[in-house]
């Protein structure tokens with residue numbers, strides 16, 4: 001535990017000293033919130049498109065932001081694996097669990113801070129646009145997006161373990177595009193239906209967005225809240241376990 | 257006195273290359289040995305096996321009586337290594353790097369003290385709040401070495417520690433290594449004969465993964481009939497051609 005925290009602290013410093021992580025993990029979601037709110041104000045009421053209304057938008061952006069946390073996790077791990085520093089730590093008493101959680105904790109923390117900031121920004125936007133948001137729902141959402149934060153950190157960790165510094169960002173970009181699409185962040189996949197929706201239902205992203213939106217609107221229905229929660233928690237658990245196993249075997253393979 | 261390091265027929269085979277080929281080596285506690293050998297002789301590979309960074313393909317090795325294959329975690333607690341490639345956390349400051357390593361190895365209270373001591377011993381005070389990536393190559397190297405020592409290892413491996421250091425810094429590091437000698441067993445690889453001559457209790461000359469000669473400088477001189485380590489080394493290296 002002590003070594004995990006020591007390593008987590010180092011990774012946290014690395015993240016916070018990199019201006020890119022501020023831009024992508026904190027500033028970018030806020031900018032997207034603002035832009036999409038402007039887009040929303042231009043959509044005529046008769047169109048009946050509520051996806052960019054601040055209550056729906058906030059949930060979507062919270063998940064979209066986490067996808068960038070995934071990207072940064074992947075880069076951090078891939079970069080370290082490429083350098084001599086991680087190798088050096090292999091000869092220290094650190095175990096693979098110390099590494100896995102040492103990478104994931106700071107990213108989880110980043111994701112939570114990110115959720116707080118973008119949801120706070122949503123409150124400001126809701127005040128400007130005169131749409132009343134449920135504050136209790138927003139607070140609940142901060143907690144409800146923690147499982148998906150873990151899930152995205154674990155995915156990023158896996159990519160960082162499998163791919164090198166050059167390939168990992170590319171792979172993550174694909175997942176970000178795909179996830180945003182089938183996750184129903186920018187359009188209503190459920191309404192569109194077809195292949196896109198089928199694919200969306202097989203991947204965890206759609207459930208993550210749904211869970212965040214349901215939390216904000218305090219909709220605790222089985223289909224709206226409980227099933228998405230179950231799926232995301234399960235996905236987070238499985239992917240984190242997988243990340244530990246993969247890292248452990250990689251660590252041993254590196255020592256061959 | 258027991259052995260700090262004891263290897264028996266230690267072997268490391270890569271796909272198309274046997275890097276270490278039946279190494280037999282015994283190092284007494286508190287001894288400082290220098291590993292010499294031409295490029296590719298297997299020095300780094302030996303260090304990597306003894307610090308559990310790579311698994312041997314055959315043979316046996318013990319560090320302070322602990323088998324490296326059976327209890328790598330036990331070994332890792334006892335050894336420190338300064339790798340041939342400088343390795344520090346680039347975005348952390350000098351002090352943060354040292355604190356990081358100290359916290360990994362030492363219990364709470366001892367860490368701060370160890371950091372202060374390392375900064376003092378390696379003359380890093382001036383740069384303690386500078387990010388590692390902004391240091392000159394030589395100072396980065398010093399930091400990398402300080403990070404190996406800070407965990408108070410019983411056995412310290414220094415793989416070409418003075419590579420890239422200027423003459424003054426090299427001399428200064430020699431003094432620091434000398435001062436460490438009383439607390440730990442040290443294995444040092446080097447291409448500088450005068451470094452081995454100045455520091456080592458015993459010298460090990462390796463070639464193609466095997467030990468060619470072991471002994472104090474005087475013993476090696478007697479054996480080859482040459483004077484000075486450089487001539488001794490050349491004569492042993494040439495004998496193998």
Ligand SMILES: Nc1ncnc2c1ncn2[C@@H]1O[C@H](COP(=O)(O)OP(=O)(O)OP(=O)(O)O)[C@@H](O)[C@H]1O
Pocket residue numbers: 270271273274275293294295296297298299300301302340
């Ligand atoms: N990971 C590896 N895969 C394949 N061959 C390797 C690997 N690491 C080292 N070797 C080979 O093993 C041999 C010994 O290498 P090693 O790095 O131990 O030499 P060295 O004595 O440290 O040399 P130098 O003085 O140049 O540092 C070399 O022929 C090298 O090419």
Ligand SMILES: [Mg+2]
Pocket residue numbers: 299300301340415
């Ligand atoms: Mg070497």
